[in-house]
Amino acid sequence: MAFLSGIFLFVVVVGLVDRRLPWPSAKHREVSKW
Amino acid sequence: MVAGHFGFAALVKSRERSAPLWALMLATVWLDIVFVPLFLAHWETVIPVHAGYGGMVIHADYTHSIAGMLALSACLGAMFLPKLGRRVALVIALVSASHWVLDLVVHRADMPVLPGNFGNLPRLGFGLWSHPPAAACVELVLVVAGAIMYWRAAMDVSAKAGRNGRLASLSAAMIAIFGLLVLFLDYTS
Numbered sequence: 001m002a003f004l005s006g007i008f009l010f011v012v013v014v015g016l017v018d019r020r021l022p023w024p025s026a027k028h029r030e031v032s033k034w
Numbered sequence: 035m036v037a038g039h040f041g042f043a044a045l046v047k048s049r050e051r052s053a054p055l056w057a058l059m060l061a062t063v064w065l066d067i068v069f070v071p072l073f074l075a076h077w078e079t080v081i082p083v084h085a086g087y088g089g090m091v092i093h094a095d096y097t098h099s100i101a102g103m104l105a106l107s108a109c110l111g112a113m114f115l116p117k118l119g120r121r122v123a124l125v126i127a128l129v130s131a132s133h134w135v136l137d138l139v140v141h142r143a144d145m146p147v148l149p150g151n152f153g154n155l156p157r158l159g160f161g162l163w164s165h166p167p168a169a170a171c172v173e174l175v176l177v178v179a180g181a182i183m184y185w186r187a188a189m190d191v192s193a194k195a196g197r198n199g200r201l202a203s204l205s206a207a208m209i210a211i212f213g214l215l216v217l218f219l220d221y222t223s
Contacts, residue, residue: 002220009212010040015056022195026052026122
């Protein structure tokens with residue numbers, strides 16, 4: 001129960017909210033190093 | 035341990051900001067996700083020791099062996115490599131491997147070195163689950179530290195982008211509240 005709740009709450013719910021924050025892009029960061 | 039893994043992933047997000055949080059959250063429980071079908075197929079088993087939090091010996095002899103953990107973590111990192119690049123893919127693989135390290139603290143000497151406990155080598159686990167309040171405290175610290183560190187990083191990127199910190203605070207609050215909820219569900223199971 002705790003495991004399934006955790007997957008749903010953290011991967012789906014928090015993950016969706018977090019995506020709206022202006023975090024740097026992974027690919028952009030890697031390319032900008034070159 | 036469930037909530038502690040998610041807390042650790044939030045902590046990593048604060049240090050590796052370009053890694054998507056959902057991918058880190060997935061990575062931190064990747065070994066357990068693969069465990070589920072093997073458990074349903076009776077290839078991996080759970081033997082109750084007592085009722086409640088941590089009251090079990092888990093024979094996850096493939097997913098939670100050292101060799102299995104390394105293989106599964108490498109596979110997950112490889113899956114994210116094309117989309118997220120080498121650095122983030124490596125971080126995701128390491129977060130997946132961190133699951134084994136955190137489990138090592140709480141498990142009761144039930145994690146083998148080789149898949150299927152090949153060679154009958156000594157099983158590993160420090161057994162903190164034998165002291166449920168102490169194990170829960172470790173999880174609590176990981177959740178709280180993860181939420182605080184994540185909040186600080188999210189506020190920082192929001193400020194640099196000229197945005198207010200409302201969404202950053204909401205996201206961090208969700209990590210803290212959901213973490214406490216999952217820990218409560220686990221502890222009172």
